[in-house]
Amino acid sequence: MDDASLFIGFDLGGTKMHAAVVDAAGHALCSRREKTRAHEGPNAVIARMAELCAALRQELGARAADLRGICVGVPGGVDEATGVVDAAPNLGWSGVPLGPRLGQALGLPVVLDNDVRVAVLGEHAYGMGQKTQTMIGLFVGTGIGGGLVVDGQLHTGQRGVAGEMGHMTLVPHGPRCRCGRRGCVEALASKTAMAARLRHLARRGWRVPRGAEEAGAPLTSSTIAQALEEKNRAMQQVMKEAQYYLGLLAGNLANLLDPEVIVVGGGLAERLGERFVAPIRAHAYKHFLVQRDREAVRIVATELKELAAPLGAALLGRRRLAVRDGVDSTPAARHGTPSWPAPSA
Amino acid sequence: MDDASLFIGFDLGGTKMHAAVVDAAGHALCSRREKTRAHEGPNAVIARMAELCAALRQELGARAADLRGICVGVPGGVDEATGVVDAAPNLGWSGVPLGPRLGQALGLPVVLDNDVRVAVLGEHAYGMGQKTQTMIGLFVGTGIGGGLVVDGQLHTGQRGVAGEMGHMTLVPHGPRCRCGRRGCVEALASKTAMAARLRHLARRGWRVPRGAEEAGAPLTSSTIAQALEEKNRAMQQVMKEAQYYLGLLAGNLANLLDPEVIVVGGGLAERLGERFVAPIRAHAYKHFLVQRDREAVRIVATELKELAAPLGAALLGRRRLAVRDGVDSTPAARHGTPSWPAPSA
DSSP: OOTTOEEEEEEEOSSEEEEEEEOTTSOEEEEEEEEOOGGGOHHHHHHHHHHHHHHHHHHHGGGGGGEEEEEEEESSEEETTTTEEEEETTTTEEEEOHHHHHHHHHTSOEEEEEHHHHHHHHHHHHSTTTTOSSEEEEEESSSEEEEEEETTEEEOOSSSOOOOGGGSBSSTTOSBOTTSOBSBTHHHHSHHHHHHHHHHHHHTTOOOSTTTTSTTOOOOHHHHHHHHHTTOHHHHHHHHHHHHHHHHHHHHHHHHHOOSEEEEESHHHHHHTHHHHHHHHHHHHHTOSOOTTGGGSEEEEOSSGGGHHHHHHHHHHHHHHHHHTTSOOSGGGOSOOOOSOOOOO | OOTTOEEEEEEEOSSEEEEEEEOTTSOEEEEEEEEOOGGGOHHHHHHHHHHHHHHHHHHHGGGGGGEEEEEEEESSEEETTTTEEEEETTTTEEEEOHHHHHHHHHTSOEEEEEHHHHHHHHHHHHSTTTTOSSEEEEEESSSEEEEEEETTEEEOOSSSOTTOGGGSBSSTTOSBOTTSOBSBTHHHHSHHHHHHHHHHHHHTTOOOSTTTTSTTOOOOHHHHHHHHHTTOHHHHHHHHHHHHHHHHHHHHHHHHHOOSEEEEESHHHHHHTHHHHHHHHHHHHHTOSOOTTGGGSEEEEOSSGGGHHHHHHHHHHHHHHHHHTTSOOSGGGOSOOOOSOOOOO
C-alpha cells in the first residue's frame, strides 16, 4: 500500500460515533463525531455514518483520492467474512449487513471488527503501549472489556472471544451481572455497578448525585467527575470500591501475564486520568505476588483517549486490505481479510 | 544438534526427584526416581541428583556417549545466567549454585528453569496440549501454579514471572494464603487449603480422614484418593469446594484467553484423572461468558503425569543449548541461553 494512502477509522459507539482520517504514520488528519441515535434504527444510523464519512472526504479536498478504505469498530460481535454485525446489544442490532451497506454508500472497501479490540490495537501502536511485547488494555465504561497483546500481537483466542476480563468472577455469589452470572468484575466496578451502588446508598439515606437515586438513570462519566469535584461522599465511597476491585483485577492480570503495561481506557480514565488510575495502581501493586521490580509493570491512563479506537481501526483496515491485496503477509496482518466483495471504487 | 543426541530431563521436587533420558523425538528411554530428602541440605541433595544421573548413564550403556546435557526443573526461582537457585522455599534453598555444581559432577552442560514451566512445555510438546496455539497448564498440588502457551510459545512475561494463577485473588478478604495475601486460589483449592478445611470440619465434629485433624500434617494425594474411595463425607465436601473454585479459575482464564485446552496437572489430577477434572470442567463451562462452542475449550487431566516435567525439561535443555551452539535461532528457542560456562565435557 502506498505511503500516501489514507484510511477512515470509525468508532461506532452506543451513544456516539467518532471517525478520523488516518495516514500511514498513524496521524489523524481530521476527525468528526456525531450522536449515534441508535433508537432510529440501523438504516438511519448507517446513513448518518455515510454522511460523517462524506463530510470527512470533503474536508480532505484533493487528498480524498488517497482514501483506500474504512474500518469500523463495532460494540459487539461481527462476522468478518460477510461484513454483518451479528449482535450489538448497545445498538439493538442483530444481523445488520453494515459492511456491504456502508461500502455501497461510500464506494470504499469496509472492514469490521470489535470496538474494544481496535482500541487495544490503537493503544499498542500509537499510545501508552507502544513498543511493548505484552500489553493489557482495560476499558471501564458502562461495561468492562479489554484486550491483550502478547508477543507484540493482538491475542484473539481460538474462538476469537479472548479479552473478556470484565466477566472474570471476582466475588463468587457476588452481585448479579448483566451477563446473568454473579460477581463478575463488571458487576462490581463498571459505571453500571457504580450506579447500582449509589442507588443502594441513596436508599440508606446517603446524599447521592442528582438523579442517581432513580433506577435506570445512566450514570455518565461527567456526572461522576462533577460529583467527585463537589466531594459528594457517596460518590467518593462508590468510586473507592470500584477502584479497589479494578486494582484486584489488574493485580490478577499482572500475576498471570506479567505485562509491561496495563492501559486503562474508557470514559472515566479519559476524563479523570491519573486521579482514576492511581488508586487502581496502588491496589494492584499490593496484590502482585512478585514484588521485585513491580514498577516495571506500568499501570497508566490512556493518553489517546477517544482517538484510540479510530486510530486502531484505521491501522487494522490498512493491514487487512494489504493482506487481501497480497501486499502484506506478516503475522501482524493475519487476523482475517474482508472476503465479501468490496464495492468497485 | 544431531538426531541421536540425548538429554536428561530432571524434575527436582520438594519431596521427590524424577529424571528421564529423552531422545530428540521426546521419548523417554529410561527414568528413575528418588526421595529428595531436602532436610539433609543442598550438598546431599546435589550428590543424590548426580548419583541418579550416573545410574541413568550406566543404564544407557554405549548410548551414554550421546548425552549432550541436562535440564533441571526447580521448584522456585533460578538465575538462568549463573545457574544459581535464588529461592526454592520447598527445598529450603536460597543462593544454591546448582548449575555449576551439578555440571562439575556430571561433566555435562546444565540448564535450570522453573519446574512448573518445564511441565507446561512438556504438556504442550508431548501431552494434551500438542499442536495447540493457546494452552493453559494448571497444576494443583501443595500450592497452585501454572503456565501459559500463547501463539505456540511459552509466555514468560517481562520479568519472567508470568503464570502465577494460584495467586490470582478469587475471594477478596478470603482465607489467608501462604504468600501473605488473602483469598488467592491457592488458599481456596490447593491441598494445603483442603487440609485447612478438613481441620476446620474436624473441629466442628465431622469425621475426617485419619491424621487430617492435626495441624501441620501434610495431606497427600493418596490420602485424599483413599478418603474419597471410602466415601468420607468431609473429604467429599472439601473436594467439592476446591473443584468449585478451580472451575471458577478455569472459567476466568478461558474468558480472558479463550484457549484451546486447559491441562490440569499435579498429584490429584494424576491420581484421580477425570474424577478430579469433570466437576472443574462443569463449573468452568457454566462461567464462560461466550457459551457458543464452549466444548471447543477442552479441560482435561494430564496424561503424561509425572513425565511432563522431565520431558519438558529435556526439550528446554535441548533448545537452550542449541541456541548457545548457534544451531537454532527460532523463536521457540529464544528463552535465554546458559551463559555461565558449561564445564568441559
